[in-house]
Amino acid sequence: MAPAGPEPGALRPRIIYLAGLGRSGTTLIERLLGELPAARAVGEVVHLWQRGVVKGERCGCGRPFHECPFWRSVGRAAFGGWDKADADQVGKLRGRVDRTRFLPLLASPAPPPGFRRALDDYLSFYLRLYTAVAAASGSRFIIDASKHASLAFCLHRCEGLELRVVHIVRDSRAVAYSWTKLVSRPDAPAGGYLVTHSPAAAAARWNVQNASMHMLARTGTPILRVRYEDLVRDPERAIRQIVTFAGMPGSTAALEFLGADHTGWWADLSATHTASGHPTRFLTGRVRIRPDETWRAAMPAAQRRTVTALTLPLLARYGYLHRQQAAGQGVPGNRAR
Secondary structure (H helix, E strand, O other): OOOOOOOOOOOOOOEEEEEEOOOOOHHHHHHHOOOOEEEEEOOHHHHHHHHHHHHHOOOOOOOOHHHHHHHHHHHHHHHHHHHHHHHHHHHHHHHHHHHHHHHHHHHHOOOOOHHHHHHHHHHHHHHHHHHHHHHOOOOOEEEEEOOOHHHHHHHHHOHHHHHHHHEEEEEEEEEHHHOOOOOOOOOOOOOOOOOEEEHHHHHHHHHHHHHHHHHHHHOOOOOEEEEHHHHHHHHHHHHHHHHHHOOOOOHHHHHHEEEEEEEEEEEEEEOOOOOOOHHHHOOOOOEEEEEOOOHHHHHHHHHHHHEEEEHHHHHOOOOOOOOOOOOOOOOOOOOOO
């Protein structure tokens, strides 16, 4: 049975949902947005139920999920404790509604009654969770870096939430190359690595996830597209755009964690309570923000041609075929502080 809705008068959350294929810079944007006083970054909520609730993997603060004071507070407020949150039921409902193959149903103005009931049950878990995060953090602006297009489509059907989607894109060749690399998972108790994909498989996923955002826009969901390459060359401008789009309060003082000198941009990052995500969510202190373009020299020519051919229409649409960006573009001359 799905949990009841949030208490009357509870703070109505505004979800800033970071969408796009993994390895596109979503964790970096999440970390930067999470430094804003008005926002609360919570990681990839789609994986919280298994990786956090069931497996007890590490929070971004470094503690195991069930030992993190923030998440313990959220669990009590949302469900009366995580032991009363039916993560297995969330998983079953996800399989029934939150999958790429269900996008046509999720976009339909009148999905079948059985599908709609399952979707409502599924969303009730997210609504209680987000509402509890808002209460525990004192902020209604919640950054969810789940990325999956299907969850964004689900959330746009939730009447108790205000949804803003930041669609993050990166050159498909860079993304495909990144998916071939082994990346360790320090948050998992047993260790291991993030999943890998062949360049062709990554290209197919890149097409689906990005094209889905154009379909979501037709539902009236507010969407802002941000290119990874533009973000890393001028993160202050990108963050200001997102703040304005999301309707968050912002000021110059709120961006004190960002700076630049003759070598480029940097950010002072503090520990955050992110339930799941890329290992860079554990980085703290001064972190350099630089374009990662190792794929240009390291990616085999045949793989590069394959990915280019498979993703050509969207590569052109996003401006990646003819635009050459100079190294260091967008770095101010005297921003050290």
